[in-house]
Amino acid sequence: MATPSTRTRFVDATSGRVVSETRASELDVITSGQGILLRGITKRFGSQEAVSDVDLEVYRGEFFTMLGPSGSGKTTLLRLIAGFEVPDKGTISLRGVDVTGLPPYQRGVNTVFQDYALFPHFDVARNVAYGLRVRHVKRAEIDERVQAALEMVQMTEFAARRPAQLSGGQRQRVALARAIINEPQVLLLDEPLGALDLKLRQEMQVELKRIQRQIGITFIYVTHDQEEALTMSDRLAVFRSGRIEQIGPPTEVYERPATEFVASFVGTSNVIEAPYGRAVLRPEKIEITNGPLAEGRDGATGQVIDVAYLGMVTRYRVRLDNGNTMTAARQNSSGGSQLALTPESRVTLSWDLNDAFPLMSHSDAETQLGEPAKGAI
Template sequence: MSDAAVELVGLSKSFGPVTAVDHVDLRIEQGEFFSMLGPSGSGKTTVLRMVAGFEQPTSGRVHLGGTDVTDRPPFARDVNTVFQDYALFPHMDVLTNVEYGLRVKKVLRAERRERAMAALESVQLGPLAARRPTQLSGGQRQRVALARALVNRPQVLLLDEPLGALDLKLRRAMQLELKQIQREVGVTFVFVTHDQEEALTMSDRIAVFSDGRIEQVATPAELYERPATPFVAGFVGTSNLLDGDAARALLGRTGSFSIRPEKIHLDPDAAPGQRTARGTVSDVVYLGSVNHYLVALDAGPTVTVLRQNLHGTTDQAMARRGETVTVGWADEHVIDLSDHPTEKEKP
């Protein structure tokens, strides 16, 4: 029997004529921080709900720790879920919120208080145990919800876009905190998000979903550096996709290819193994530490070139709109998207 924390076998879910999840096979190891990434409607949240037991599969099986739990109700599965809406009880203090699940399980008062305080300490909220949720910041409420889920010592913690309600700065801070907490407690985290930066920042591995199926499962670095499909290349980070006549003209090859914006250089020095192309700067997008130059190439496509603001001024960068330029890239940085079998193509 598999000892994976979560294993999905041929999992499918249909809502009438709509297939939300289409024959998903997935294995998540013990202690992993695993993310399911994809746009709205890609099937990732439906998969999470089937793991939690909130949705029943149309076909396929769900295994937790080697046990088939497909037909078990949510309360009989060793998982807890943290939602975007933390659903804290406003009339209870933080400590009582955290120990509520233990109270339902009829854990003795002394033990549940001890365990609830330990869970609060693990998320650095011990001193705030007596406060009400309305007296906490958004990030603190998020950590209370996390402590409430962890206090039950689940085998797997499911997180359904729990950072979505936070502002950008707090969300980035909580990404690092969440990963640190996961390392310390050692529980398997299954995290659902549509934000590729979140997934890249926190995950050990990521499954990219599209149209109810998995496009690719890989580490963050593998996903970014070696995307398996045009969808993954375009969804994870920014990518310049070249195919058809453009690929033949610029690369001398047929097929589908990707080049990341940071791998393309403006005004490059001539070097062996480097290709160049002429074009016109159609726009410059200022992003603080970097600028994105949109260059309409004479060969047809428009490519995005990322350049750090190390020299010159923003005005000088903006003044390059309409300028004729040369861009260059190394052959080794061209990703052949037909090189790797996708999850959809695997038997």
């Protein structure tokens, strides 16, 4: 099979999996041992393997997201990094120091829990002060740093409240302040926005990014929300059944999914047959018309089965004449002519093969074993 052009793929020599698309070049810039390094991490619960032989490097100061469906191992990996679980195999190092056997209270890592885990018997200020208090920091310094942390999350006026008297979004902010006051090397966030409504979630996404830039510590963020992952991350890893399917910056993962799973989990996508094999085509790259297929373009004809108006775009699902289903999206421009397409309309879908990205299925990756690819293949 012809290998795709223009791809820089790094395949782990031992496992044969694609570790990163850009890692080889980035490694030249960032010295290893500065961030978090996971080597061959395996964790079993009973007979179930929650995390299977995962290698991962997270760079210092990076906003790194672990994305995947529930049960894909992302939260387990986070708990392993925090020290709540001990791996059955493999090592975890933080800035070059092996922390695999250390308990949570001896790691320079703090966690923002999914249920916030605020202490209900303490007020906001004492919750935030907790980490400093147990480390016997001086009273005056604690007060000062609590004040600063509450300011950062804009919760100063709520210092005397109990957690039960706060809204979900406010608890979220307190949990964040309680973690960052300790100036951890890495901040772990376990689906921190999961319990918030959409509007608040979007606000907090912006807020989290701002705080991360401001304090410059590494964030490892777990979510099953692909949109959240794409908007917030510097890089993200897509998890499936305890393994990493792909690691890369959001644009790369979205535009050039390495596997069919990634293509379907991150955004909507169509898989088409290209001359070189199977390829991924994003809905917005497909033109939908009711005329004939233009000269020199690839395409197919079919019948609209579903129209969904999504605000900025309208999404059409089309049953092709060959029986397959494809999804196309069309920008809703205010001035432009609107196509009056309703279910059962006959349409022509067309696309440019250059917009499609060749798919490397999992089995393809396995056959590349021992062939670390450098540069254009």
